[in-house]
Amino acid sequence: MLKHMKKIITLYSIFLLIFFTVFFTETNNGSIPERDDQYSSFIEDMYDENISLNSIPITRIPKISDFKPQDKKNFTLALYMAADNDLARYAIRNIRQMSAIGSTNSINIVAHLDIKSNNKKICSHFYVEKDKVLEFNTGNKMLDSGNPESLIKFMSFVIENFPAEHYMLVFWDHGTGIVDPIGNKKMRATDLFLYNPETRKLELDRSVDYLDLICTPGNDPTGYLLLRGICWDDTTGHYLTNQKLLYALSIIKHDVMGGKKIDIIGFDACLMSMLEVATIIKDYGNIMVSSQEVELGTGWNYQSILDPFIHGSIDPVSFSKHIVKAYERTYSPHTNDYTLSAINLNYIEDLENNINTIANILVSCLGIQKNNSVKKAIATSKNRRLCTHFDTPQYIDLHHFYRNLQTNIPLFICNNEQEGNRLKHLLNIKLEEGKSIIEKLIIENVTGKNLSQAKGISIYFPEQRIHPSYPRTEFASHNAWGTLLGEAVPLTR
Numbered sequence: 001m002l003k004h005m006k007k008i009i010t011l012y013s014i015f016l017l018i019f020f021t022v023f024f025t026e027t028n029n030g031s032i033p034e035r036d037d038q039y040s041s042f043i044e045d046m047y048d049e050n051i052s053l054n055s056i057p058i059t060r061i062p063k064i065s066d067f068k069p070q071d072k073k074n075f076t077l078a079l080y081m082a083a084d085n086d087l088a089r090y091a092i093r094n095i096r097q098m099s100a101i102g103s104t105n106s107i108n109i110v111a112h113l114d115i116k117s118n119n120k121k122i123c124s125h126f127y128v129e130k131d132k133v134l135e136f137n138t139g140n141k142m143l144d145s146g147n148p149e150s151l152i153k154f155m156s157f158v159i160e161n162f163p164a165e166h167y168m169l170v171f172w173d174h175g176t177g178i179v180d181p182i183g184n185k186k187m188r189a190t191d192l193f194l195y196n197p198e199t200r201k202l203e204l205d206r207s208v209d210y211l212d213l214i215c216t217p218g219n220d221p222t223g224y225l226l227l228r229g230i231c232w233d234d235t236t237g238h239y240l241t242n243q244k245l246l247y248a249l250s251i252i253k254h255d256v257m258g259g260k261k262i263d264i265i266g267f268d269a270c271l272m273s274m275l276e277v278a279t280i281i282k283d284y285g286n287i288m289v290s291s292q293e294v295e296l297g298t299g300w301n302y303q304s305i306l307d308p309f310i311h312g313s314i315d316p317v318s319f320s321k322h323i324v325k326a327y328e329r330t331y332s333p334h335t336n337d338y339t340l341s342a343i344n345l346n347y348i349e350d351l352e353n354n355i356n357t358i359a360n361i362l363v364s365c366l367g368i369q370k371n372n373s374v375k376k377a378i379a380t381s382k383n384r385r386l387c388t389h390f391d392t393p394q395y396i397d398l399h400h401f402y403r404n405l406q407t408n409i410p411l412f413i414c415n416n417e418q419e420g421n422r423l424k425h426l427l428n429i430k431l432e433e434g435k436s437i438i439e440k441l442i443i444e445n446v447t448g449k450n451l452s453q454a455k456g457i458s459i460y461f462p463e464q465r466i467h468p469s470y471p472r473t474e475f476a477s478h479n480a481w482g483t484l485l486g487e488a489v490p491l492t493r
Contacts, residue, residue: 056095057132064136064161067127074313076108076164077306080154082145082173082231082239083115090297091115091172095126095133101306102130106313108162109306112154114145114233121235123150125157145173145231146238148248155252166316167257168264169285171240172299173231175269177395178242178276178460178475179467202296202335203450230269242280242473249284261286263316266323270294271395273341274458275351276475282348287320287443292339292458293451294391301330317342321444328446336448339390341456347441352479354434355398355459359480361427366487368420370413377411378488380404382461388453394462399438399455402431462489 061067083091091113103109109128116122123143127134136157144150155169232239240248253261265285267273273290281288304326308314314322320342327340365374381387381404388397409428414420438455445456459481460470466485476482 058135059132060135070108070162072163073108074106075166076158076162077168078158079111079170079172080151081111081113082233085232085234087297088115090299094302097303098128099131099133100303102128104309107309110158110162144233144236144238146233146236146240148244151248152251156256159256166263169262170266170268171230172268175230175267175272177271178274178473179469203337246280249281253284264289264320268299276460276473278343278345278348279475282345285345287316288343288345289320289323292390292454293337301326324444324446336450338448339451339454341445342443344441344443347437351437354437355481356479358430359484361423362484363487365412365423368414368416370415373411373413377408381408394460395458396461397454398457398459399435400453402434406431
């Protein structure tokens with residue numbers, strides 16, 4: 001009897017296996033595997049370790065004088081690619097994308113590439129044509145992408161040899177927003193994205209703070225050493241600090257471009273769409289294109305970005321809008337955690353003045369509060385559960401914070417009721433004005449649905465401590481926001 005039962009169970013198990021195999025094969029009808037293949041193709045491309053400089057057809061030009069002079073064009077796209085780090089293969093991937101379009105009658109595509117190939121550091125200037133790249137040897141003078149002089153020399157090369165009506169400068173690398181790193185540690189934002197089989201999309205792991213992951217215990221006043229910034233060079237250990245970036249852009253504007261601003265300054269890097277970053281570059285560019293959130297290593301899709309120049313010329317505002325929309329088309333099929341915005345830098349000063357006024361009002365309210373009511377209302381307004389933040393909760397969406405603060409004004413309880421009411425009324429007016437300014441300065445903004453409340457520009461509001469580099473920034477040193485943080489941040493300790 002027992003033997004018969006075992007036979008029946010075995011046959012039944014085989015039947016079930018066959019049934020479900022056939023059922024799922026018929027039910028899926030190819031649709032699910034197709035989506036999985038789509039995802040796999042994207043991931044395989046993103047993690048392809050076999051990409052090298054040898055995959056790009058390069059023609060070396062010994063001297064710039066051997067190169068045919070270029071007529072003045074509509075646009076010159078200048079890419080400062082700091083790829084002497086773990087992003088090297090993505091730089092090559094992006095150059096291949098550029099060469100799919102190539103320079104046209106309307107645009108020059110010029111790249112400064114600092115990279116390591118076969119354990120040898122290489123620094124070259126590339127002129128990207130259709131299906132090929134021309135390489136200009138820079139010698140040994142520009143082997144440090146973290147040196148502002150390398151950036152200045154690159155832009156001098158670009159302006160002198162590739163004249164255009166409009167210029168776009170793209171900073172290509174890792175990014176940590178406004179804080180200045182100390183030290184050297186590798187961490188790819190790409191590694192924070194996990195595949196969700198239910199949505200068949202990549203999702204950010206928000207249980208960890210991106211800035212914490214690139215920190216190690218140290219001896220500075222915060223207890224941490226923050227370990228990376230924009231245009232990081234692994235060989236030298238240098239990067240462009242806020243002060244270096246400000247210096248380089250000032251020289252480029254006044255000595256290289258004759259006082260003219262760069263039409264578009266882009267950051268193909270993580271977390272750079274911040275008010276504090278815009279403050280640094282507002283005097284040197286008209287439009288900033290950047291992400292509030294971390295970016296996948298694949299970065300911008302340059303083939304898609306350059307597509308309009310196949311058909312003719314395009315103005316800077318339209319080009320910046322196109323870049324943002326192209327980013328959405330690239331990443332919306334693969335993740336709900338993406339952002340990109342184009343910002344009119346001519347309105348940044350208005351926003352700075354607005355937040356300076358708001359910060360002063362809040363400091364005054366803190367001075368007459370009862371039972372920490374104002375501190376608590378501010379903390380609630382920026383709380384990570386209520387206010388849009390990014391893969392570091394230290395960076396919050398400014399527009400969302402303003403909206404929350406307006407909602408929480410009634411929670412303010414003041415010792416001097418008359419003065420408190422006056423300040424609350426004024427605060428509400430200024431918050432409304434601030435939201436309007438943000439809406440006016442955002443030329444274009446796209447987000448994944450996980451970040452639908454993000455409106456295009458972030459601000460620094462740490463949860464526990466203020467990083468020592470922050471008070472030295474151009475923004476914090478001239479704005480009452482820094483004073484407010486000194487009053488508000490201790491509440492969360």
